[in-house]
Structures are given as structure tokens and as C-alpha cells.
Amino acid sequence: MDIDSLIDALIEREGDYADHPADRGGPTRFGITEAVARANGYAGAMRALPLDTAALIYRRLYWTRPRFDAVAERAPAIAAELFDTGANMGPKVAAAFLQRALNALNRGARDYADISVDGLVGPATLDALDGFLRHRGRPGEAVLLKAIEALQGERYVRLAEGRPANEAFLYGWLANRIG
Structure with missing residues (x-):
């Protein structure tokens, strides 16, 4: 896509x-x-x-600037999720979910080094993603996607718990943003 x-x-x-x-x-x-x-x-x-102004904003702020386009070259499904999550929660939050999931899935840094969770997709994050895909292959992309979505879902629930007004949005967030 x-x-x-x-x-x-x-x-x-x-x-x-x-x-x-x-x-x-x-x-x-x-x-x-x-x-x-x-x-x-x-x-x-x-x-x-x-509509074209909205599309340009999405492309620039939520795809190119956070370097999700570079992720797409390696793992298109992950990039698609990062784009959607970034548009909803902010690109740094989405990138941090990727970084946290990569760190948790590197088997104690045996497959590739841990990376900083700074919410920025740079060379270290891309190297870790490459290492993950090298060790886990294409089936690993689906597992990484599940990990990112789990972090996203937990954040939505936490937002609703922390601010009752957000309960108005929780069902839609879970129904339309995860999976």
C-alpha cells in the first residue's frame, strides 16, 4: 500500500x-x-x-518527516501502522512504540543491539528493524505489528482511565485503530 x-x-x-x-x-x-x-x-x-491541504499535511508531518517512508521500504505493514498511529497519537509516540517493541523482541540484545526510545526513526532504529527482520523474516513483521498494536491499545485504555471524557472515544479508537 x-x-x-x-x-x-x-x-x-x-x-x-x-x-x-x-x-x-x-x-x-x-x-x-x-x-x-x-x-x-x-x-x-x-x-x-x-482535502488536498489535509493530504499534504499528512504526507509531510506523519510520513516523510518522521521517516516512516524509510520503514516502509523494509516493512510496509509496520509503516502503515506507524502512519495511522502517528496521525492519531503523534509520530514520536508511534516511533517510540516501534522502538519499545524492537527492544523487547531482540532476545536480550542477542539478535541486535537495544536502541534508545526517543521517538525518532534514525539509523539505529532502522538498523534494529533490519536486524529483527533478518532474524525473524517476513512472519516476524506480523508479530512486531501485534506488539505495536498492543502498546497502542494499552495507551488508549490509559487515556480513558485518566480522563473520563475520553471514554466517549475509546470504543472507536479500539474498533478503528487497532487490527
Whole structure:
């Protein structure tokens, strides 16, 4: 799946305009919050945010800048999950899930060295991913994906437990963001 398809699928999941009273992000269109739109030069009404502007923001902030495109060259399913998670929770959170999962799956650093969990996909993270795939092969990609999704699910539950207003979103997060 290429980035254009991932963006299309994400925008379809996110829907058009929303301004849920319990959503700290405020008004959104196509899943882009007003703060993100403004930080990326959009000055108009959120209800009028153009689809192509949203797609450009997703590509730049949630695919290219966090280097999920480099992950896609190695493990497309992992990159797709990181893109979706990054758009929902932030790219650094998504990258940290990958790093934590890689550290936990390296069999005590026998398969490849532990890496810093800094939320940045750099050479060390890509080397660890390469090491994981070298030792576990393509079937390992599905296991790594499960580990990332488990971390994501735990975070959603923790968000709902920590702020009762987030319970309004928990079912949808689990139904539409995991698996």
C-alpha cells in the first residue's frame, strides 16, 4: 500500500468536519486539528479546509518527516501502522512504540543491539528493524505489528482511565485503530 492509499484510508476513517465537546483537539476536518492546520499555514475556517491541504499535511508531518517512508521500504505493514498511529497519537509516540517493541523482541540484545526510545526513526532504529527482520523474516513483521498494536491499545485504555471524557472515544479508537 502506498502513502496516497494510506492517506485516503485515513481520511475516510476520520470523516469530514467534527467538533466534539470532549475532544481536546477542538474543530477538525479530515482528522486535522485546527492547531495543526494553523501551524501549517492554513488560515481559513476549519469547515473549509481543502482535502488536498489535509493530504499534504499528512504526507509531510506523519510520513516523510518522521521517516516512516524509510520503514516502509523494509516493512510496509509496520509503516502503515506507524502512519495511522502517528496521525492519531503523534509520530514520536508511534516511533517510540516501534522502538519499545524492537527492544523487547531482540532476545536480550542477542539478535541486535537495544536502541534508545526517543521517538525518532534514525539509523539505529532502522538498523534494529533490519536486524529483527533478518532474524525473524517476513512472519516476524506480523508479530512486531501485534506488539505495536498492543502498546497502542494499552495507551488508549490509559487515556480513558485518566480522563473520563475520553471514554466517549475509546470504543472507536479500539474498533478503528487497532487490527
